[in-house]
Amino acid sequence: MDALIGLLGMLALMALGAPIFVSLGATALVMIAFEGRPLMDAAAHSINGINSTTFLAVPFFVLAATFMQKGGIARIIIEAAETWVGHMRGGLGLVAVIATTLFAAISGSSVVTAMAMGTFLIPAMVARGYDRPFALGLVGASGTMGILIPPSLSMILYGLIAELSVPRLFLAGVLPGLLQAVMLGLWVIFYSRRKGYASANRATRSEFISKNLRALPAVAIPLSVFAGIYSGYTTVTESAGVAAVASVLVAMLVYREVRPQDLFKMATEGMKSASAVTFIVMFALLFAHWITGSGIPTALVNLAIALDLEAWQFLLALNILMIILGMFLDAVAVMLIVTPIVLPVLSQLNIDPVHFGIVLIVNMEIAFLTPPIGLNLFVLSSIAKAPMSEAVRGMLPFVALMAVFLILITYIPEISLWLPTLLMN
Numbered sequence: 384m385d386a387l388i389g390l391l392g393m394l395a396l397m398a399l400g401a402p403i404f405v406s407l408g409a410t411a412l413v414m415i416a417f418e419g420r421p422l423m424d425a426a427a428h429s430i431n432g433i434n435s436t437t438f439l440a441v442p443f444f445v446l447a448a449t450f451m452q453k454g455g456i457a458r459i460i461i462e463a464a465e466t467w468v469g470h471m472r473g474g475l476g477l478v479a480v481i482a483t484t485l486f487a488a489i490s491g492s493s494v495v496t497a498m499a500m501g502t503f504l505i506p507a508m509v510a511r512g513y514d515r516p517f518a519l520g521l522v523g524a525s526g527t528m529g530i531l532i533p534p535s536l537s538m539i540l541y542g543l544i545a546e547l548s549v550p551r552l553f554l555a556g557v558l559p560g561l562l563q564a565v566m567l568g569l570w571v572i573f574y575s576r577r578k579g580y581a582s583a584n585r586a587t588r589s590e591f592i593s594k595n596l597r598a599l600p601a602v603a604i605p606l607s608v609f610a611g612i613y614s615g616y617t618t619v620t621e622s623a624g625v626a627a628v629a630s631v632l633v634a635m636l637v638y639r640e641v642r643p644q645d646l647f648k649m650a651t652e653g654m655k656s657a658s659a660v661t662f663i664v665m666f667a668l669l670f671a672h673w674i675t676g677s678g679i680p681t682a683l684v685n686l687a688i689a690l691d692l693e694a695w696q697f698l699l700a701l702n703i704l705m706i707i708l709g710m711f712l713d714a715v716a717v718m719l720i721v722t723p724i725v726l727p728v729l730s731q732l733n734i735d736p737v738h739f740g741i742v743l744i745v746n747m748e749i750a751f752l753t754p755p756i757g758l759n760l761f762v763l764s765s766i767a768k769a770p771m772s773e774a775v776r777g778m779l780p781f782v783a784l785m786a787v788f789l790i791l792i793t794y795i796p797e798i799s800l801w802l803p804t805l806l807m808n
Contacts, residue, residue: 408669
């Protein structure tokens, strides 16, 4: 009963607008003190959690994303993608999917991906006769791949809380990310033919070569990250450092859209974002420490045993719960709340925690698209200067598509587990 009161108090704080880290931290501290458990142990648990080499990857990836967003990378990737599919029916919609997939492998963030891509793509799509709600929905849904296609900050956070291998989680996100891109692309082709959207002129050979060569340095950054990690030459943290340095050099020396005098300001922005993530993780670990000792996970395991739940039934109920929570809570908050509670149940039901991590992240993707809290809705509505009702209307078909995608990911675990099993078994 006391634990339930604590959870309700935390949800109330979030509903009143308190930051995630305040809601998690205040709830955990008050409940730990109320239960008579030593606060010193709780503090040590939080500090030890972020005192890891894996967590050091977070500020480096955040810094890399900041320079990629400001350095003209989005526009250059869009131009390269257009030389491949721009001449097809609905070509600019396909450009949105392909370019966003590539940028997602650089940014690691859904909101950053949607913002960077939406700035260029939504005005261009509207100018070529695409319905604005469709453009908003497509860029919003494509932008969510920023947390699914590695390297993903959400995967790093989940790996820290669940104590899982981050490289294994990265591999688990590759095929689901590509599957999501294919599903979005097929919907674009179907919808564009139905609406009769115009296509652009086919790129000349010289345009094709020059624009793709220009995009190579940007595409090389995530490739270098993967090559370093999975060849064994670098750790996740070292690869993140390489990505941060490479993004600065590419933005300054190759594309020359970042001036030396901009470096300090952009680095400051990146560090502010990284500091916010640090506070969230620290208090999320504190919250997990309280949850573990509160008896909630044990009670949930006993309930699953008493109800004789099978794995598919548990995952179905959990997906429904997470979709509902995602409508009213920040997507990251949903992950941080759900993960420590359900982890003990996963082993009881023989659910692979890596597979569950991908299911959780797909639920987070849907949360970015659903009102009233969906961040991608607000970002794209602001960029396009469109009313929120129009953004919501445009997102609805893509939310339905993402629901189908969630079912596939949930009940065909091989989509997530085949690649990490093949390469890291």
